[in-house]
Amino acid sequence: MGRGLYLLFENDVAIFMIQLKIALKEKFYFVYTLLLPIFMVFLNKNLNFQDDGSLYIYWSYIVVTTVFNGFLINIIRLRESGFFKTLIFLVESKNMILLSNIFVQLIIVQLEILLFNIFVTLFITHLSLITFLYGFLTSFLATLLSAAMMVVLLFVKMKQDSFNFLIGSLFVLGIALLGLHPNGILEYLLTILNPFQMIYELYIVHCSSSTLKFLIGSCTILYLAIAGFLLPKISINRYLK
């Protein structure tokens, strides 16, 4: 039974394992997806850490930067290098490459959130098992939602330099705006548009107003549906000039 199941998903398992291996070898990315937030939380350790709300900003940063590098940038690099096309014909499935990449991000995000939480509980403030469990469970949806919000960028056609500037700017702006702690209409607007804000709001949803809860729920469903529709349509050829 187990062997039969393995044979059925032989290619899927192989492509997942190789992508996980590639992701774990890219150690440089962990400097700013994991070590940087650990460093920042250490610098801010004297600030108010009485509730988990302070933690969610770091979780949001970890999730979005990991998906940004591991999913968005990785798929774009793969496609623009021409290797995406070669790989698709070798493994016979474009969707499997994309899906396994997202699964890899789920694993990496879980590992990073776990390590981050362990660091916080050892050196800053004790985190309850409930917090660990909450981080584990919510991060699945947070990772998928974060990837879904970025899918549209895979369809942008422009010059390579302009594209690099665009996504670099969106990334920096996204972090900067998260740090603003927006309120009112601005908070709603940024929740819809800024992945960092959206993921933060998702983590803190149990403390949000009914309107914000409704907005987060609707946007989550909408983004996941759009991504599910768009992702299989991604071209295997270059988009950037």
Added chain:
Amino acid sequence: MKIENFSYYQKKHVIFHDANFYFEDGKINFILGAKMSGKSIILDQIAAENSNFSGFPKAKEIAYLAQENHFRIGLTVREIIGFIRQLSSARNLALPSTLQRILDIKYCDLVFSDRKILLVYLNLLVDKQLYLFDEPEMGLSLTHSKIIFDWLRTLVAEDKTVILTTNKLDNILETDNVNFIKNAEEILADNYLKIKSRMAF
């Protein structure tokens, strides 16, 4: 396998207009033409999931090596070959001596010629009906391109069909089938000997 009355436009530029290409099963078929003449477009069209050209296998039965593969991967050659060998379509193919000496080198550290040779070998490792190669000898020395073409001819010996693009004449044998892109409308398709006599290369 044939492509008939094929037209392709990029913005207002005509790449092909009512062009015809003919390919023979179980042979090496060259698409010969100058740079930017649209050779890669033909391969893309053959490999497209919604391709409706006559006689070509479905996308799942095609191996396709794109022209450029600059992706930086920290995996070693051994790990990459191991990955392809795990796929359901993998063939039991001996590891050539050319690759044995680089097994423990990371892909991103390989020199261009070794990288190209590895990529061609990875495509030979999978069992397909049709193999597409976009300028496999581009940027390689004659020695290295000869290694690649020797491998491609072993595919033909196994009754596989190979279609490749090139703008060089070095590795074409007189019996090979050639589609020479003369211009957007005129494609000369025949064995190389006859094409040569018509074009006086």
